[in-house]
Amino acid sequence: MRTNHRFSWEISYFTPPEHPKAWYPATVPGAAQLDVGKALGLPDPYFADQAKEWAWLEDVTFVYRTGFRRDDLLAGQPEGTQVWWRCGGIDYRWSVALNGQVLEQGEGMFRPLSLRLEHLQDDNVLEVTVFPVPKVAGRPNDRSQASASTKPAVSYGWDWHPRLIPSGLWDDAWFEVRPQPVLELVNFEPGLSADLSVARFTVDVVWDRPLPGGIHQEGRVRARLREAKGEAIWDASQAAASDAGFGSGAGKGTNARFAGTLHNPQLWWPHDQGTPYLYQLELTLEVAGREVDRLVRTVGFRRIRLVTNEGAWNEPAIFPKTRSVTGVQFEVNGRGVFAKGTNWVNPEVFPGTLTAGRYEELLDLAVGANFNIVRVWGGGIVNKEAFHDLCDQKGLLVWQEFPLACNNYPDEPAYLATLAREADAIVRRLRLHPSTALWCGGNELFNSWSGMDDQSLALRQLGAICLALDPGTPFLPTSPVMGMGHGPYVFRDDAGQDVFEVMNKARCTAYTEFGVPSPSSVAVLQGIIPADELWPPLPTTAWTAHHGFDSWQPTTWLMPEVIADYFGPADNLALLIDAGQTLQAEGYRYVYEEARRQKPYCSMALNWCFNEPWPCAANNSLVMYPAQPKPALAAVRQACRPVLASARYAKFRWTEGELWEAELWLLNDSPFDIPAVTVSAWLDDGERTLLATWPCPALAPGVNAAGPTVRWPVRSGGPVFRLMLEVDGAADWGSEYQFRRRNLVKVQEGTARMNQTETREAL
């Protein structure tokens, strides 16, 4: 059996032709910058604008080293025992050397390394050199510097991410002692019959060297599938003496393929559609009847398709006709599923510090918000294994992008070769996860600010790699594709339309990014902005470094002028935050519900964005760094309930004398039959008025119902009025909406317009 060993690491940095001088303790996994920053006492990069003091670390070379004695690993081990150094990936350009001899060098953080260490000495040093972060020459200090590499572009600066670029040993690294051959699972393909009643699956396995043996003493490889409760339901083994096919690259070839059949498999479902059932796949390698290696991992049976959205084939209707829109309706195990979710960004500026615990904390918030999908946005990293294990377990679909975003990635051979290596490693790793629901080339690549198009060799290559390695999972070249929409990103746009008006006019197959910003809560702000700059927020202060100002448009995320227009001038920070967070909650709630009303033509709603990599002063996120929900998360949780009473209305603010109206809906994404219910609509502007009761008929699974439009003449009163929808016998399907009211006041004109009385609006 293999054993794993980890020794402590040190780190140094230098700029050639200099050499490493001082060595500091290093944390692995982690980030070279954090180790050196800590050693040198650099200031907290998350406070005020201190991140800029870390900028010089982009351009130095780091060296990690770890020392070990041969006996630390091999004492007591039999002859022929092998030692390997393994690592989940090195960020970004790297070289690995043992005792001064380079073992391998490369580019790209997503390729796991398995290096056999031969010729060990009594005392050994393994060194990992990490070169300066990649930057395309001649570009400004922005994301375009990442446009010829697979380095996630977000670290080069985004409108909610600081310019702060990590590198180094960002994933686990260990020494593996192998007295005997060891196994690796190459692929598990859960081939389901059309009616899902039979799984004809395959299991592909490799091992790392020819097994000892002969006619009478063969090795055997064995594969077993166990139910969650541990019972083996399938068991197969085959002779493993042959080394035919071996040597086609670590983890690339197939030494043994098992083909199994399972009747009535329990299926993996997104959590809101069923149980995300996982089986245990157990692989063992036996030599002369003795088990020498064992691997266990979870696998699932599911079929995920993207199909054409209902109604989309009816378009276009007139000549000349272009094509119909790209189908983006998820169908999971034969059932159309409305995808409710969010855009997942790096939860840390330094992703090397990410732990399973942090992943779980965030993913639990996502599941708690009734999300069934996360889009892992192409500007960020491909996550560590723990993320995908958790999504498997929690029944969250994963839309996985490759690391391309908002750049024009070139048709150059060197870049294409790096991308191919990285993509190969990414697909081979994530295809084993039943939660992997969609491959996507990257973010907004077919829009002007990226400038790529359908002929991009990078995207064509990604399509070919996904087809070759994971043909059962859909692929899209980018988001948005034809018919899909990104935006809006504000509560009210420059034309004065609020997000309700924009969404009512929109007609997309999927809203895969839409944002409503808000300021962060006081505690977060106090942690990043000097006390004397907290109030009032000004563009000349630390508010700007944390994206309160001058991110995208001057006041996009903090939007003090919008808040003031709706709520009047805020005279303290708490009021500003409360107002901004109210807008965010009402705005997000509406978008999710409106997208659901547009079902089945619309099939997806993913807000921009879920989380954030550092504490932002203001952002579209639902969850503040590191994992603190904003009030909007609760509103979104309400909007994404499987079944709820919902209202469609024109806008957020109404003026006295206007005829307010709202359509009543019952939204149903549930896989169950829904009984007939009665919905009562109450208007509360201090006193409650019953506007209508609606006997909503029973509903088939996944089908919405549209009810009556209710009306109410807006009368003068307080700044807020509310609509309450109560569902008889299903209290938790009820909903509540908030509106702002503008009262009219009589204004007496001055001398120029004597005797003329005008009606003016006032807050």
Place this chain on the structure above:
Amino acid sequence: MRTNHRFSWEISYFTPPEHPKAWYPATVPGAAQLDVGKALGLPDPYFADQAKEWAWLEDVTFVYRTGFRRDDLLAGQPEGTQVWWRCGGIDYRWSVALNGQVLEQGEGMFRPLSLRLEHLQDDNVLEVTVFPVPKVAGRPNDRSQASASTKPAVSYGWDWHPRLIPSGLWDDAWFEVRPQPVLELVNFEPGLSADLSVARFTVDVVWDRPLPGGIHQEGRVRARLREAKGEAIWDASQAAASDAGFGSGAGKGTNARFAGTLHNPQLWWPHDQGTPYLYQLELTLEVAGREVDRLVRTVGFRRIRLVTNEGAWNEPAIFPKTRSVTGVQFEVNGRGVFAKGTNWVNPEVFPGTLTAGRYEELLDLAVGANFNIVRVWGGGIVNKEAFHDLCDQKGLLVWQEFPLACNNYPDEPAYLATLAREADAIVRRLRLHPSTALWCGGNELFNSWSGMDDQSLALRQLGAICLALDPGTPFLPTSPVMGMGHGPYVFRDDAGQDVFEVMNKARCTAYTEFGVPSPSSVAVLQGIIPADELWPPLPTTAWTAHHGFDSWQPTTWLMPEVIADYFGPADNLALLIDAGQTLQAEGYRYVYEEARRQKPYCSMALNWCFNEPWPCAANNSLVMYPAQPKPALAAVRQACRPVLASARYAKFRWTEGELWEAELWLLNDSPFDIPAVTVSAWLDDGERTLLATWPCPALAPGVNAAGPTVRWPVRSGGPVFRLMLEVDGAADWGSEYQFRRRNLVKVQEGTARMNQTETREAL
């Protein structure tokens, strides 16, 4: 040196469990149906509706056989001489046997066969069995029967193609005697530098067996590039004794790769942009200093890209934003080229009868019409080599589709494997032609009547194959893609809009199908319709079998009611034809010119369709079967001149009292600077009126100019008036447009509306 031999063929047919009985002479290349039909005296399938008497031939099995004596091939040949049977492809499911032993069997007509014949007897029989045409079970007798095969769907019946399905030995077949090894060219990649000044090309060559030799007697392979006038400008050779890499499949591996550099290569251009320059690539194989094989073929240096159309990045403008449209602007050798051309369909119902002569006759008409591109539509065949050689020579770009059209081709492994084999063969053959400008998955696959979408494994696979084998040529999954338009297909639509109105409102990046129908000329009609059915055309007659009626909509192609509305009731066939052909000419002329006015956002105009596979009674074709131009071809030739004066106007028919108007343009697709000219606009309704003179400024290459709008109050007069545009000093840039006039007449109402005079329209 190899020698080729052809022996006569016989054919028989049977239905298992029967066996072949009678044998008839067979023509190879040809079609099994034609041989048997001739032998049995079946009636001419092109006359009236007699094609239906050929229908039973779909479901029989054919056997071709050819006999030869070993001495016919091998007498006098040295020991070790090999005999191969080669064939361009067998349509569609087939098996090849020598003396009763099956050598190979397969499916698909586009895969060339090279079969080594071993163990020859004194007397030998080679048999080719051709199985019944593929039909998906349970489908009606229409194109959907072809939806799980690579059989071109058009033969199953289309609205301009009879149901008449060919099969058999449709391309050349011969015996090849090889006393020595023979060569094959695998690939020639013309890698051009960014500025096109340097070609770094590669030449990949295989030979069919290890060469004899040793240290002192090696084989050599030699490659030479010659200019058109014969001078060698590059010459390289290398040892060829090694058989490393051999055996990776006939024509698939690479035994030798040459890398060459050529400075200032002469480029291959579409004929309207420059010279379609071709070099001779000469390959020889030498053993012990003696040449044993030689291959010569033409190659060209060009770079073809599809880039985003000018203006397309400005869209979409509002949130939510979807992607920008698919870029479809051809850029040839760095220059944006407006693609003017046509949809090429099978020129024969039985493509096996196609000759280089027929191809040339038709392609000369295309070049003569000022077309620079042909779209080889996916409903039909991939053409024989002669077609592509001619396109290379004549400077015609080829948009090449795979054989998928208007069906939902499945994600099934058997179909995908057949498609992959066929596509591999197609791409390997056509990538050697510089005229191959675009790969396309097939016709209208992303529209409702096909029902495929971006996740189709067939289309993803085609993209991957094209990327792997021919990455330098663009790929589109289908036509239309986003932003591209198909249609309209009539002069006047059901809403009463004529094609001028439709096109003026359209805004596409490319019009890749648009049709205006007309009846065929009298001589054609007399050849296909019984004399007593010629007049009047009725749906109950042979007019219908030849698509005059009930193709698509009841009267779509013949449109007698539209003709009658514009021209009055026709009282004889000649008048009907003349009127219909006038509408076609005026309609097509306008679409090409309007598409050119929409440049640069629009980059392409391809009418539906160029030719036809049999004599149609009425069709959108510009050329009647077999190669007779309709009058519209001359009008299109005028519309596609590199430079012309052009007019934009609202509609074809004007009523007395209306204010007629037209915008004046100078359209310029030429690669040259255009001098300033003066354009005079004359209105001729019996007398000539000068409406305006426009001093058009000098124009840069490829740039249009928009001039003044001229106006004229329509007065009563004859049924026709014309606009003449004359260009001072460039008479051949002048244009003339025809309009129909409706006069108003006073109608006295009857008793019910006494004393009331109404104005009515009359023809």
